[in-house]
Amino acid sequence: MHKASTIREDGLYHSFCGLVSVGWLYQKIKDSFFLILGTHTCAHLLQNTLGVMIFARPRFAVSLLEESDLSSSQPDISAQIEEIKREHHPSVIFLLSSCTPEVMKVEFEGLAASVSTPEVPVLFVPASGLDYTFSQSEDSVLQALIPFCPPAPPEDKRVVFLGSVNDAIADDFSLEAARLGIPVAGFLPASHFHELPPIGPGTIVAPLQPYLHKTATQLRNERGCTILSSLFPLGPDGTRRFWEDLAAHFDIKVDLSDREAAAWERIKRHTDLLRGKKIFFASDTLMELPLARFLKACGAEVVECSTPYINRRFHAAELAALEGVRLVEQANFHRQLQTIAETKPDLIISNIITTNPLVGQGTVAKWGTEYCFLPIHGWAGVNALVTSFTRALERHAKLDPLGSDPIWLTGIMPGAPGGVISLQS
Amino acid sequence: MHKASTIREDGLYHSFCGLVSVGWLYQKIKDSFFLILGTHTCAHLLQNTLGVMIFARPRFAVSLLEESDLSSSQPDISAQIEEIKREHHPSVIFLLSSCTPEVMKVEFEGLAASVSTPEVPVLFVPASGLDYTFSQSEDSVLQALIPFCPPAPPEDKRVVFLGSVNDAIADDFSLEAARLGIPVAGFLPASHFHELPPIGPGTIVAPLQPYLHKTATQLRNERGCTILSSLFPLGPDGTRRFWEDLAAHFDIKVDLSDREAAAWERIKRHTDLLRGKKIFFASDTLMELPLARFLKACGAEVVECSTPYINRRFHAAELAALEGVRLVEQANFHRQLQTIAETKPDLIISNIITTNPLVGQGTVAKWGTEYCFLPIHGWAGVNALVTSFTRALERHAKLDPLGSDPIWLTGIMPGAPGGVISLQS
Amino acid sequence: MRLAYWMYEGTAHHGVGRIANSMRNVHAVFHAPQGDDYVNAIFAMLERSPNFPAMTTSVVSGTDLARGTIRLPDTLKQVEERVHPDLIIVVASCSTILLQENLEIAAQHAGLQCEVMVYDANPYRMQEIVAAESLFTDLVKRFAKPQPRTERPTVNILGPASLGFHARHDLISLRRMLKTLGVEINVVAPWGASIADLRRLPAAWLTIAPYRELGLRAATYLEEQFGVPALLDAPIGVQPTLRWIERLRELLAQAGADIPMPPLTAFSLDGLSAPSAVPWLARTADMDSFSGKPAFVFGDATHVVGVTRFLHDELGMPIAGAGTYVKHQADWVREQLAGYVDEVLVTDEFQTVAARIAALRPELVCGTQMERHTSRRYDLNCMVISPPTHIENHLLAYRPFLGFDGADVIADEVYTTCTLGMEKHLIDLFGDAGLELPEKAKNGSAQAVEPAPAAVTVESPKPEQEPAVATVAVSGPTPAVAAPPAPAAPVDPVWAADAEAMLKKVPFFVRGRVRGNVERYARQHGHAVITAQVLLAAKEELGA
């Protein structure tokens, strides 16, 4: 397989903590509870990053380390576990690590075991912001679930889709598989803890999300299953390759070229707009590779694709498709700004932290974070996927250029650019 | 029976059109439709007076007379009746008159008959603003329903409660009657057209609302039933008298003095506040007599009770209880203002039109209209009734007197008082 | 004849009332049945008028008609005695106009000192807007007198009126901009103007008339008759405001006045900032989601044109459709919105608008009070941008639609109206797992999932039946009302079917509270079962 050349920098970029993935995982696994052993910082992080989704009864919480707790080498969380069980009745509790207890060298495996029961398992999930970024910790959560997937006998030759997608998308994939004659064993994760799919040597694991290489590797090693190596099912090109490659594992030969062509045709207005546009990926969701590959297929010029981590095996097909694109792991944000200034991209897919300031510098930038929340998978997701890019371009083109004058930033927030009039008279 | 002395003036006061009662009647009679033969004025009236209750599917409308319709002596409303039936499927349609067709001398009885069918009767309801004010036209609506009340045999000795109250209040009255051993035949109006109660010579009709003398008279004349002559069931005094007098018709002797005393005791804080206060009724809902009687029983001084119309027979018990109170029919508003200036009432119960301007003149005034919407009947309504008066007094007492300075009215609306600075510089 | 549910415009006599109530020492008298007096309520309620609206109904009753009585002269006398107006405007109603009485002669019989004008507003041929605009134009024609220009350059502002949409705030916004430019005001009318002010109108160097509905014809008349140039644009949005200021300066320059342009920051509220934050907001990332939210706009001519262009040009939103109920301005609206929409819906029937909205299902509806209700029915986001309004649209704080300040106000409305949709969108990606509203709590496994403090007794005996909220309401650590000590072993009372049925008739938004109160009552009185009788007794005792 082709080896794309990548650059690795020093990682001084902006990003979110891996704990953020709790935001969708607690909703996906409906009988779960996510307990973070952490500090006020962790609670403040969750509050602000999940702010749009706050409800009075979230199924996640922080077991809060206060000053007096710092002296004990191994904290006692049993009271909080009991409180959670009493009030939320979860089927499973995920115990997530965070920076402070990692610095304190808390022994998490033992801690989880000490409060775990057969009825309500408590599963350790490494997720600290010292080591994990954004979507990465979904990988840790799914790893923790592996022991609870029933073993499947070797003759059980079915597909398990890997990665959390919402129920509507899951239905799409089940139905599409049925249409192609591919038997489906289930999804990891499932919507409920006790619905985890059986996995064994005959299982084909088909990753839907690009940030799950640890889980895939562990499944292959422990269950002897086969990991589908293909493009991720994003865009007409990715979706076609995904299904064709998956079908091949079941000795089903399908030619989806007509469907792919029809899908491209439907979004022609958008691909026409994207053709030749310079796109810069500076986001941190780990979805950058397939998104960049799709844009390349649309005819856009991906001037840089930065992403937190690349796994050469798990991402092999995407990397091959991205040949010629500048790929950067662990980018330095200062250097990215210089590259942006030099290459003048038409669109920057950036971190949620840097988007507004990038726009303030006169570029067109959009939240990469959205791709964790948009229904962009499979055939049904093609339109949402492509328009997510073209909308930003079209909107900015529509706005009167007058608004870009720095006068319109004057004094309206404390962080208004230097050199303009401040609120000091 | 005692004859209270009343004064009748020239009627140049502010009031609403009788069509307004459609606002609660269409909600009370859930399978009804109210069609007003009228003009843009009628539609605008309904829109603004029922503004707080506008929904996209009201069950009332105006059959709109436009210029070209003025020449025909008898309009044809069959198309609109068909449209109503097609879209709303009412069990009954009330056809309400209004000023313009009355001036045109439209023959309404014939018009209603021409579109009425046994399946969906169309009933003429006189309601024009030339002759009817506010709650008065409920009387016309109930009159129109009389023929649809089944006849009851003479031996059917039960009570029919007269006047539209909401379902919760109706439940209260049914249960209270059961408790006292009084058999109930039903309510006029009922919540649905086909649920009208049987009425015959044995029926005792117990009026809940004070504006229904035409219906009561017609029922007595046509069905030979007995009309309860008592106080209306408002306040501890009224409610006790109402039930005791009603029970007496069934040869049940009950003494509710303890309940009345307990009710007064519960509202003692409020009656203490009302004692000696000067109250002026300048409202137009026709509920003024029983409200004034209740306030008098509370120890307040009713300096004037103006009301659109008084019926000496229907209101006999209330009039007796109001002995000594200045009662005015068809008041002249200009004269009322002079009396207010002279008597300096502590609280004015006024028309919704004049309340804010009266407050602007430095008095404490409240909407009389509210009494058509508050659950103030019976034992359960006592608290809502008394607090409706004391709340206004207590609130104004609480507000800083500084706010009464005319400076706070300056320029904030076109109708700001003369003599203060206008928006002209 | 047609079936009419709600009307976008008021009646002709309402339009007359709006002009009279705007002006100083002008009074309207309606020769009409008492039912027509309702227009007074609109002023007293919506504008919360602290004095009696400047209009009186001279009542015509059925008896009067039968007897041939005409009370008009008496009423006119009473009005003159009470309010001493400079001018009384007499107008008939839709019913009395059919009587074909000679109101001129009747008015003369009153023998008043003040001027009386019988205004012939045929309610079958004109509605609120035309009646008000025609009356105001007539008044200007009648009273404006030739005279020299003011020494320094001044402008008239025509259009702000009683019950105008955000009219007072628009006027403040215009005043603020004129003050920043150093331009003085000659006359504002009809708002606050006296007859004497109308006389002075031709002394201005320029007339500003931003509304298509009111002031336009008077401004045009002043231009044609007295050579006072007219600026008829509505500065809705940042760029239109910039152009409006330029045009104002051009027109004054043509009239011989050089008005220097101050720095743009001078137009801001603190004089130190960008005059509007809209250009920046439009470019920020969280407005990205708005590029996919089509809007439907319906209302009067001025606001439909201004808001449609604002949404499209300044916020980058797609336009699903637009329309107006002001039929005589339909051509102007079409011309202004060419390129924005393919077709302009022109109708005064709200059902037609409702059907269009239902068909389009836009993400944002900008409309009138009627569209607000239509939108509620279809669960669509709606903001009110045009009369007719609801009392919720008559607020205190500064919310203009015109000028830079207005751009911020409109953008906020768009943002807050649409945000809930965005929020819901994120939530619902994974179903309603996070959305635990009370209705939901009844279904599924709702028992004891409340993150309530430890003090709460969670051993509720009937977790399946009761929504969790009710449990909390009665078992929180600090009850609202200090209740007498409960019996030693408190039992949670059970609801009998008849009581439950009764409770359902209590409005749902207080039902929970009533439920809690009644249960507390039942515990205090040792009732294990809440029957209808117990509920009744509780209601009686608790007063609700």
Add this chain to the structure above:
Amino acid sequence: MRLAYWMYEGTAHHGVGRIANSMRNVHAVFHAPQGDDYVNAIFAMLERSPNFPAMTTSVVSGTDLARGTIRLPDTLKQVEERVHPDLIIVVASCSTILLQENLEIAAQHAGLQCEVMVYDANPYRMQEIVAAESLFTDLVKRFAKPQPRTERPTVNILGPASLGFHARHDLISLRRMLKTLGVEINVVAPWGASIADLRRLPAAWLTIAPYRELGLRAATYLEEQFGVPALLDAPIGVQPTLRWIERLRELLAQAGADIPMPPLTAFSLDGLSAPSAVPWLARTADMDSFSGKPAFVFGDATHVVGVTRFLHDELGMPIAGAGTYVKHQADWVREQLAGYVDEVLVTDEFQTVAARIAALRPELVCGTQMERHTSRRYDLNCMVISPPTHIENHLLAYRPFLGFDGADVIADEVYTTCTLGMEKHLIDLFGDAGLELPEKAKNGSAQAVEPAPAAVTVESPKPEQEPAVATVAVSGPTPAVAAPPAPAAPVDPVWAADAEAMLKKVPFFVRGRVRGNVERYARQHGHAVITAQVLLAAKEELGA
């Protein structure tokens, strides 16, 4: 240890970030894991910052810890090179503080030109408010220098800061009042202040510090150290504002400056009106219903005290309860609210507040973002009066809480938040007959009761099953999308159970639109039955 769901206050390093981001040429550097970088997002998102927030995370990774690497000197160099600050504030995080590194020495190793201050904010002992207030006080102590008073009377305004609640608008309101009084401003801080501005603080004649949470200690220090009198009241509401102006004039008079009181109308936005409409609104008839609506108020100290007193004193509302999460101000809150509430709830656990709200069931909740959600759950009216806020609270138009202008803003919020309740009350007197929301339409006799235009085909074959809204959505006279002509005899497609089940997973607020689109698709393609496969195909084609 305890179970924490949401926090009212941010962390100490967030508090440091707020001060740095408020000032000019001051930068914060967090010696912290990458996860702690999230605070940047709060500034970039809520304040929609057009430049990079003035804070940088010097990343500490697990590998760094293992290897003993400390990147801080490198980061400091990068920061100096990139932003050239006058001052860098270095702060550790909750995890790195445990490492007990000597950050002073590490910072010295960077060898910077600019000043570097290592700020010892122990995140286990202080949260956002104390960290920000202490840092700001330290900065004032460090930089403020003795100097002569300004020639003319001037004031400092201390307290407005980045991510402060309506801080920019409060500042505009204060500026407007000071301008009306003819009093100039010496320094505003921390908002927009440079280190040089802090040096000039003692030159003022008076310091205004309206917030208990920020600026109070610095103002007190300036008074004690330099004799600059401090005005520490918050002018929330009309009467407190009048008293505040009086106090300001008194203090300046004591300092030797005679500030004449202009007419009150001079404080209004147009200079011609009452400065606030609240005193009149409070007396109008439609506020009568508010006298029966008890309110519960929770938030920071400043706003809880100000809003509770405003609701009670100026709107005449009963107070059901009040509380604060700012524990070190609890005594002050109790003192200020004596006579208003029997007990002040002091807690930083939102569940305790939620339980109190559930027990009280007030008609109005004034609170933070958390109370907004609690209220939504219990179907209570809620307005946000205190941080922590939601992005919906970060708006463009002028919405101060302080001053006369602020009184109008708060009153509007109360009015619009509660009005729906009043509206519902009237509606529900007779049950839900008038309230025809889509959910309701499914029950009862819902068939074909739509007042749709005549063009609509009402002979829908399944009126009992389908909500009326769906029928209208596909049969309005002018479809949103110009569809190809339908087959000659269109049949309404029927939904198969599996498709219906799938559709249920579509978020409910777009479900109706999707349903309509899919049905149109099915008709166009001649499908009589919408199976899951048809739905899938439709979604694929329609992109939704």
